[in-house]
Amino acid sequence: MALPEPSPSGRFGEFGGRYVPETLVPACLELEEAFREAWADPAFRAELDDLLRDYAGRPSPLTECHRLSDEIGVRVLLKREDLNHTGSHKINNVLGQALLARRMGKTRLVAETGAGQHGVATATAAALLGMECMVYMGEVDMARQALNVFRMRLLGAEVVPAVSGSRTLKDAVNEAMRDWVATVEGTHYCLGSVMGPHPYPWMVREFHTVIGSEARAQCADLLDGGVPDVVTECVGGGSNAIGIFSGFADTTAELVGVEPAGGAAVGRGVPGVVHGMKSYLMQDEFGQVQEAESISAGLDYPGVGPEHSHLAAIGRARYEQVTDAEVIDAFQLLSRTEGIIPALEPAHALAWVSRDRAALAGRTVLVNLSGRGDKDVAQMMEILG
């Protein structure tokens, strides 16, 4: 395996751990054990693989961007997670966790969501498996992602606004954790990124390694057995990025995470502890968590998954920042040159490639296109007029 398992206390180097209320410790231990067993069980793997193929539509294709490449002088390959059922990579993790929850005898899923993609995926899996589903979403995000709110409700989920703090993803995580503290006996917390307490960062990564392993083989076909020079994706919590990095961590490919300038935990944070994990965190001089500010609801998060903090600390991956304006340009650039409307989240990775095209000239860059942009069209209509 390209990325190693965390230490017994759930650490990647100095990051990670299990900083949760005592009430949740037994549930985290139980989840770790259940995941370890399931992941080693061929029957579980086969059931998940079947769902990924027949329900989610995997494998997702690799698309070479000829017109974009001509325009910017960088050879760009896209891993098309936007073509999965529900429109993003989130379905990989959610199908895994929902099957695991059912195996553990849980009948209810709770989830947090930012842009709504993870919430939609969780509501979808709950509908598929006949489970109850409750999704917490920041009040601000509910307004800017109204389409996804409607979609979740259509799928039978209850969507509850998080009205405290910044009323975005951070606060939705708080509310989901509070729900789980109260309902832990029958409920599984279906966390949507490689964050939170151990075993989530590891487990969610494992459910997304399918992105990297498919992409590795697809790149080998396209590149005569070679690997791209650079593998990149946006990083909020960082599940999509870890998924694609996992396929290339043992290669010469440069790994680049792209953070929104207004929510750059690695770029602007210092180590801290929130939401069950030790990781880079944007905080004030006293350790109060700062509110992120990004055009993308899915990246509007002041923390980052602990494995990204570790990859940054050991220098295996580096983390760039892009501005909202650069993202808006990239959103239009891909639409115009390739006929693919990206979600605002992966548009961050494209924005970095486009901005740094001179440094990347002539190189081959694999971008994990983690979601499609339909959900963002209304917001972009307002911005672009």
Add this chain to the structure above:
Amino acid sequence: MTPLTAADEGLTVPAAPPEPGALEQSLRAGREAGRKLLVPYVTGGLGDDWAEIVRAIADAGADAIEVGIPFSDPVMDGPVIQEASERALAAGATPASVLDELRGVDAGVPLAVMTYYNLAFHMGHERFASSLAEAGVAAAILPDLPLEEVGPWAGAADAAGVETVLLAAPTAPDDRLPRIVARSRGFVYAVGLLGVTGERDALAASSLVIARRLKAVTDVPVLVGVGVSSAEQAVEVSQVADGVVIGSALMRRVLEGAGPAGAAAFVGEVRAALDAA
């Protein structure tokens, strides 16, 4: 299995200090005198009169007082303490400002700080522990720092003479409780129900169960908190437990403008009910 690394320091938890500190001595003495113990919670930095509230509820019969240092993301707290924390933060409360004001309070009963781990981690364990000690705070309660992760903090707190109160929850299997109580000093904070802090109409049956399970494995004082909302509920759970922590029921009154006199009246009412039982 990946080998243990230096980063796994959290797995090794130093043994608790053999002798009780100021908070635990005081609570043990109260218990030996036949009292049921009452520990109200007040959010530090909320309003201009929070320090007066601390003094007033000490006079009204609190055996010790928990002072919250507000944190931006209080995941163990329900709406009342969330609002109190948000208001205090908006008014500019910081760890230093709360501790500075506490230094001058002279409540006459031991004080414990309740906050979230990041504030201690960010300041540095040694510095946070010594700043508590310098402010006259006897103990710390960090509800997002469970047994497995408490080691680095506990080492610094022990060295500074600050007691670390651990929480014990209804979800803990039987073999976990003895390990928690062995590391907890000051008291053992028994989480009365599955859920976050906040008032409930009736006492959860789980409150009595967790108190009974803890009393069977420790002689450190066992106080039940989370969901203890009234004098009646305090009396009911104290039939098994050594006493109670009351937070949201008091802070709701404070948020509604009860002031020092109103807060003292409520604490006095609970005190009287406990003494009469």
